[in-house]
Amino acid sequence: MPNGNVTASLITRLEEHRYGPENAISGNKEKTGLNLAISAIQQSPWFQLDLSIAHCIHIIKIYKQVMGWSTDNDLANLRIAVGETDDDMYDASHKYLCAYYDGKPPGEELTITCTQRLYGRLIRVTAVQLVNRLRLREIEVFGW
Known part of the structure; x- marks a missing residue:
């Protein structure tokens, strides 16, 4: 997938100057360190990636934090959706469910x-x- 013009967002980030969503698309898969995207504690936290142009999405790899203050629930019970608009992400029909x-x-x-x-x-x-918090170390998207 192309690297240019890709942006990321979290529903609410943990701290204003650290742990931003851009950390999960940096290409850095180090197992240690603070290069993480972390949401604030909330109900059903989410991370969103905007590829800027549409692609056919096939595989998504999510890397979790394995050192420090990571928990088993960091990446538990995940719903992964793919669509064109924010409204698609809330569609209950499973039309956009990856x-x-x-x-x-x-x-x-x-x-x-x-x-x-x-x-x-x-x-x-x-x-x-x-x-809970949603903690991501890195996310990769594969498709065409």
């Missing part, structure tokens, strides 16, 4: 293969049904 990952990732990274062919510029990762 996948739902029920549980906790088995290791440092979680590879999600979309269950259907989806075309869009927005990818949203939501930790559903949780009051």
